[in-house]
Amino acid sequence: MEFHTEFKPLTVQPQEIEGKSFEIITEELGEHPFTEEQYPVVQRVIHASADFELGRSMLFHPDAIEAGIRAIREGRKLVADVQMVQVGISKPRIEKFGGSVHVYISDPDVMEEAKRLNTTRAIVATRKAVREADGGIFAIGNAPTALLELIRLVKEGIARPGLIIGMPVGFVSAAESKEELAKLDIPFITNVGRKGGSTVVVAAVNALSIMAEKRG
Numbered sequence: 001m002e003f004h005t006e007f008k009p010l011t012v013q014p015q016e017i018e019g020k021s022f023e024i025i026t027e028e029l030g031e032h033p034f035t036e037e038q039y040p041v042v043q044r045v046i047h048a049s050a051d052f053e054l055g056r057s058m059l060f061h062p063d064a065i066e067a068g069i070r071a072i073r074e075g076r077k078l079v080a081d082v083q084m085v086q087v088g089i090s091k092p093r094i095e096k097f098g099g100s101v102h103v104y105i106s107d108p109d110v111m112e113e114a115k116r117l118n119t120t121r122a123i124v125a126t127r128k129a130v131r132e133a134d135g136g137i138f139a140i141g142n143a144p145t146a147l148l149e150l151i152r153l154v155k156e157g158i159a160r161p162g163l164i165i166g167m168p169v170g171f172v173s174a175a176e177s178k179e180e181l182a183k184l185d186i187p188f189i190t191n192v193g194r195k196g197g198s199t200v201v202v203a204a205v206n207a208l209s210i211m212a213e214k215r216g
Helices: 014-029 039-049 052-056 065-072 085-088 091-095 109-117 121-132 144-155 172-183 198-214
Strands: 058-060 076-081 101-103 137-140 162-165 188-191
Touching: 014 052, 014 121, 039 052, 039 058, 039 198, 052 058, 058 172, 065 137, 065 198, 076 085, 085 101, 085 109, 085 198, 091 198, 101 121, 121 144, 121 162, 137 144, 137 198, 144 162, 144 172, 162 172, 162 198, 172 188
Parallel strands: 076 101, 076 137, 137 162, 162 188
Antiparallel strands: 058 188
């Protein structure tokens, strides 16, 4: 098959590409229930996933945005459930305020304890994280068991996260874990259903860090 015309991109400049993408998202999303503060998070999640259904399904605790911005600006720790989330987060904006990004799932003590207890590393890593990241942001995009364990620890008064961003993807317990998160009376960002993943959790964190940086 021969092609007689050459496709040329509208622009090759990263900022222009992002700006044009955001314009398209706003136009195609149309009317939505999100507040002015929540919308930048939804916008970046859609930008990262090209999934409007996922974006429309997002749920926010009323204090989620302010809680996330406050935690970042106070230099609280940010805990990721897996390395994919840790790698994707823009660390300079977190570190600017004295914060840091951590993932515990591959720590030797976590792997040893998970084997001893015959449970998942995600559960043991969550238990370790709540001891070391009081008031921090927990970003969970892959492990529903991590989110369910964090919810349990919150209910028991053991965990006191500043914000939970819980959008694990999958077919086993993913949707159910998010339903349980949405029942908590602490700041959270989540979505309805099976969709989610590292990319969208990273997008949510980065949106919050951009807003934190803009506060001056």
